[in-house]
Amino acid sequence: MIKTQNRIATLFEERDDSSKVMSLFLTAGYPDLESTVDLILGLEENGAELIELGMPFSDPLADGPTIQHSSNVAIENGITMNAIFEMVGEVRKQSEIPIILMGYINPVMRYGIERFCKEAGEAGVDGLIIPDIPIEESQIITDHADDNGLSLVYLVAPNTSDERMRQIDAQSKGFVYCVSVTGVTGAREGDEVARSVQRFISRVKENITQNPKMVGFGIKSYDDAQRIAADMDGFIVGSALIDTIREHYPAEGWKDEVFAFVHSLKYDKS
Amino acid sequence: MNYDLPTKSGYFGRFGGKFVPEILMPVLEELEEAYDEAWQDESFRDEYLDLLHNYVGRPTKLTFANRLTEHYGRAKIYLKREDLCHTGAHKINNAIGQILLARRMGKDRIIAETGAGQHGVATATACAKFGVECIVYMGAEDMERQKLNVERMRLLGAEVRSVESGSQTLKDATNEAIRDWVTNVEDTFYIIGSVVGPHPYPKMVRNFHRIIGDETKNQLTEAEGRNPDYLLACVGGGSNAMGIFYPFVDDESVKMYGLEAAGLGADTDQTAATLTIGEPGVLHGSLSYLLHDKEGQIQLAHSISAGLDYPGIGPEHAHLKDSGRVTYVGITDKQAMEGVKLLSELEGIIPALETAHAVNYLDELMPKTSKDEVVVLNCSGRGDKDMGTISKNL
Numbered sequence: 008m009i010k011t012q013n014r015i016a017t018l019f020e021e022r023d024d025s026s027k028v029m030s031l032f033l034t035a036g037y038p039d040l041e042s043t044v045d046l047i048l049g050l051e052e053n054g055a056e057l058i059e060l061g062m063p064f065s066d067p068l069a070d071g072p073t074i075q076h077s078s079n080v081a082i083e084n085g086i087t088m089n090a091i092f093e094m095v096g097e098v099r100k101q102s103e104i105p106i107i108l109m110g111y112i113n114p115v116m117r118y119g120i121e122r123f124c125k126e127a128g129e130a131g132v133d134g135l136i137i138p139d140i141p142i143e144e145s146q147i148i149t150d151h152a153d154d155n156g157l158s159l160v161y162l163v164a165p166n167t168s169d170e171r172m173r174q175i176d177a178q179s180k181g182f183v184y185c186v187s188v189t190g191v192t193g194a195r196e197g198d199e200v201a202r203s204v205q206r207f208i209s210r211v212k213e214n215i216t217q218n219p220k221m222v223g224f225g226i227k228s229y230d231d232a233q234r235i236a237a238d239m240d241g242f243i244v245g246s247a248l249i250d251t252i253r254e255h256y257p258a259e260g261w262k263d264e265v266f267a268f269v270h271s272l273k274y275d276k277s
Numbered sequence: 278m279n280y281d282l283p284t285k286s287g288y289f290g291r292f293g294g295k296f297v298p299e300i301l302m303p304v305l306e307e308l309e310e311a312y313d314e315a316w317q318d319e320s321f322r323d324e325y326l327d328l329l330h331n332y333v334g335r336p337t338k339l340t341f342a343n344r345l346t347e348h349y350g351r352a353k354i355y356l357k358r359e360d361l362c363h364t365g366a367h368k369i370n371n372a373i374g375q376i377l378l379a380r381r382m383g384k385d386r387i388i389a390e391t392g393a394g395q396h397g398v399a400t401a402t403a404c405a406k407f408g409v410e411c412i413v414y415m416g417a418e419d420m421e422r423q424k425l426n427v428e429r430m431r432l433l434g435a436e437v438r439s440v441e442s443g444s445q446t447l448k449d450a451t452n453e454a455i456r457d458w459v460t461n462v463e464d465t466f467y468i469i470g471s472v473v474g475p476h477p478y479p480k481m482v483r484n485f486h487r488i489i490g491d492e493t494k495n496q497l498t499e500a501e502g503r504n505p506d507y508l509l510a511c512v513g514g515g516s517n518a519m520g521i522f523y524p525f526v527d528d529e530s531v532k533m534y535g536l537e538a539a540g541l542g543a544d545t546d547q548t549a550a551t552l553t554i555g556e557p558g559v560l561h562g563s564l565s566y567l568l569h570d571k572e573g574q575i576q577l578a579h580s581i582s583a584g585l586d587y588p589g590i591g592p593e594h595a596h597l598k599d600s601g602r603v604t605y606v607g608i609t610d611k612q613a614m615e616g617v618k619l620l621s622e623l624e625g626i627i628p629a630l631e632t633a634h635a636v637n638y639l640d641e642l643m644p645k646t647s648k649d650e651v652v653v654l655n656c657s658g659r660g661d662k663d664m665g666t667i668s669k670n671l
Contacts, residue, residue: 065574066448068455069298075442087572112296113559117573139296164300166462189300190460
């Protein structure tokens with residue numbers, strides 16, 4: 008049941024230059040197992056064009072407190088790889104939004120890399136982001152991802168050299184994930200991001216030429232997104248979304264609060 | 278030497294590698310270059326050896342354990358006395374080596390993780406000696422269990438940061454140290470305390486400890502005119518074991534045993550017997566055996582010895598297990614306590630609880646040996662730090 012046209016490629020081909028692609032990161036199984044599918048559909052309705060669905064891991068060493076928390080809650084909720092595939096399958100009954108599974112290699116390896124890629128492809132997953140697989144270690148997964156129509160997205164960071172950016176661009180599929188600041192994931196104060204980001208962005212523009220460029224890490228508002236993504240194809244928000252869920256769940260109407268926040272990220276400053 | 282691992286990309290057989298976020302790749306490359314260059318540089322080696330000699334107290338003695346030998350009535354038993362090192366364990370060899378490298382690289386902020394506190398104390402000591410800022414990450418639960426070592430680190434001028442995430446033990450302290458590292462890559466050097474982590478750490482830490490095996494080889498040649506028949510060492514992450522094993526890997530007549538912590542038993546869920554019951558996986562940057570559940574979530578390890586209480590193992594040990602070169606056996610908490618008593622009563626040496634795991638294996642090994650053979654046991658640390666636990670369990 009492998010798709011003929013990759014949804015990520017289509018998204019960037021058809022994108023209107025006047026607006027930025029908004030990708031949202033959501034931890035599967037957070038805040039509870041039942042809400043994930045509804046959240047994805049609601050995020051799409053409110054402006055998300057790409058979903059990065061987090062596969063929780065007990066030891067997320069590149070993540071800050073927010074995603075550590077959501078991962079722990081999801082694991083306590085009993086999240087499994089099979090449940091994640093089922094969630095994607097449910098979304099696919101109602102939506103064609105591109106879905107990328109994002110998470111550390113250990114749970115994938117434990118599941119079996121070949122089996123994981125096959126079942127992810129069958130469920131309707133479009134791509135993978137595995138932050139602890141740098142290009143040097145990619146041989147264990149590349150062929151299986153390719154065979155199942157999964158775009159393997161790589162990251163570049165502010166300390167990635169020009170030459171290495173070009174190597175990563177050559178190997179990345181779907182887009183290149185540009186990490187705007189060194190450090191772990193998490194929402195940051197605007198000026199902290201702004202200070203170092205300009206030089207990085209100009210190097211990214213120069214060296215990432217074959218793939219669309221998505222920028223992430225530290226974005227928490229419409230203004231942040233517009234400023235940081237000005238020269239990019241789009242932006243990624245993760246921790247700020249999880250923080251918003253955490254703030255409102257499980258009060259009545261919590262999803263509406265979350266969707267309102269997402270809407271504001273994409274469309275206005277309020 | 279025929280044994281020439283790791284490969285250039287950091288693999289020991291199918292284990293090892295660099296499974297880290299992109300931010301750390303340039304840092305590891307820089308570290309690898311700096312280490313390889315330093316290790317070839319005579320002036321670096323001279324400074325390292327001078328400190329080991331005049332500050333750490335090397336070479337440590339190789340003591341003939343006459344009463345222990347009589348007790349079993351078989352092979353001669355020698356003890357490699359790493360317990361006599363400054364700070365009380367082998368850990369300081371590596372801390373000194375890495376801090377010299379950090380200085381050479383112009384990094385003036387040192388971070389480290391610690392479980393029982395021994396590596397933290399060794400790092401804090403080295404930082405005090407060089408007047409360098411030192412931050413040690415330690416699980417909140419471990420800080421409670423190892424109060425004395427926390428006080429030692431603070432007295433030495435280190436900042437001990439309590440880690441409240443996850444299980445609040447060594448693996449979480451390591452996560453937090455890595456998070457600090459990715460945030461402060463420019464000026465920070467991460468001194469990893471065992472032969473774990475991404476390449477080049479397993480190789481580098483092993484090489485900073487190989488002096489244990491090199492000295493053993495020379496000292497035993499002097500005492501007995503030969504190589505040992507058996508080497509015994511405890512294994513948590515595996516640094517003292519790699520240190521004594523490595524110079525003997527090509528000497529096929531030397532049988533090597535790594536004793537890991539089985540906790541309440543390798544068939545219970547209260548264990549740290551990674552090589553006995555673990556499955557391959559990636560934790561803290563390298564591929565090795567791990568304790569994890571069927572979803573790949575890391576399981577909590579258990580051992581009476583905080584230094585062995587880790588759900589992973591150095592990738593070189595994983596390779597040496599698969600290749601059959603080293604035999605790994607689990608020793609329970611109870612057996613380790615017997616090891617503490619045995620060595621204390623017969624040799625006047627109170628071993629660290631970690632070391633006691635290796636001591637207890639003599640019960641199993643010695644009846645199979647003969648009088649013309651020689652056993653060397655790496656006495657990796659002294660037991661002063663464990664007196665609280667020991668007196669509770671005697």
